[in-house]
Amino acid sequence: xxxxxxxxxxxxxxxxxxxxxxxxxxxxxxxxxxxxxxxxxxxxxxxxxxxxxxxxxxxxxxxxxxxxxxxxxxxxxxxxxxxxxxxxxxxxxxxxxxxxxxxxxxxxxxxxxxxxxxxxxxxxxxxxxxxxxxxxxxxxxxxxxxxxxxxxxxxxxxxx
Numbered sequence: 001x002x003x004x005x006x007x008x009x010x011x012x013x014x015x016x017x018x019x020x021x022x023x024x025x026x027x028x029x030x031x032x033x034x035x036x037x038x039x040x041x042x043x044x045x046x047x048x049x050x051x052x053x054x055x056x057x058x059x060x061x062x063x064x065x066x067x068x069x070x071x072x073x074x075x076x077x078x079x080x081x082x083x084x085x086x087x088x089x090x091x092x093x094x095x096x097x098x099x100x101x102x103x104x105x106x107x108x109x110x111x112x113x114x115x116x117x118x119x120x121x122x123x124x125x126x127x128x129x130x131x132x133x134x135x136x137x138x139x140x141x142x143x144x145x146x147x148x149x150x151x152x153x154x155x156x157x158x159x160x
Contacts, residue, residue, distance in 0.1 A: 002111035007137050010109035014075065014099035017084025025099060027106075031135045034070040039129040039151055040107065042114060044078045044086040048148050053127070056153035058092050064153065067160035069131075073097045077104040077124045101125065112142065127151050131159060 003009070014025045030036065041053050057064070057072050064072060073096065076083060080100040087098035107113045107125035114124045129151040131139040139159045141150035149155065 002142070003137060003140065005137050005140050008135050009132060009137065010106070012101070012106040012109055014101055014106065015080035015083075016097060016099050017080050017087070022080040022084075027135065030071070030073060030097070030099070031132050033134055034132075035068050035134075035138075036132045037064050037069045037072045037129070037153075037156055038132055039072075039074055039153075039156075040101075040112070040125040040127065041074065041076045042124045042127055044076050044082050048127075048146075050086075050090065052148060053151065054086075054090050054092055054096065058090065058095055060153040060157060061095050063157055064160070067157065069160070071097060073099055075099045075101050075106065075125065077101050077107055129153075129156055131156065 009027050009031060012027050015022045016025045039057060054074060061072060078100055079102050083098040083100040087093045087096065092098060101107055104113055104123045112126045112128055114126045127143040129141045130137050141155060143151050
């Protein structure tokens with residue numbers, strides 16, 4: 001069953017690239033006591049993710065913060081090195097936290113995993129966004145099929 005509005009995020013550990021190298025981050029580290037704009041993409045460097053999804057959150061960072069968002073977080077079922085490199089190449093470094101869900105455990109715990117085997121990508125995350133307040137889901141926007149509508153930064157701004 002998929003996570004829903006009002007649910008508490010499941011305990012999970014991500015990896016984040018830092019100046020000291022890869023470091024683990026728990027859901028408590030990321031979400032406790034904060035309002036977080038979280039979005040997930042099926043894969044770093046993939047067309048929609050790179051051309052529209054991540055850039056939208058980078059471009060609207062100040063708008064999101066002005067509406068009470070403390071952090072903007074991107075996650076994908078990719079390794080920490082790919083997520084770190086993608087963040088730097090996309091101009092997101094220091095703006096959007098790039099969290100690797102390397103084994104897809106978070107996506108699976110949310111019930112938002114995606115079987116992308118037909119594209120040679122294996123198990124991934126569905127494309128979604130959510131507003132998380134102190135670890136609880138306040139808004140949840142899951143895309144249908146290959147769409148990119150409700151998980152965008154623009155859409156999220158309308159929810160804040």
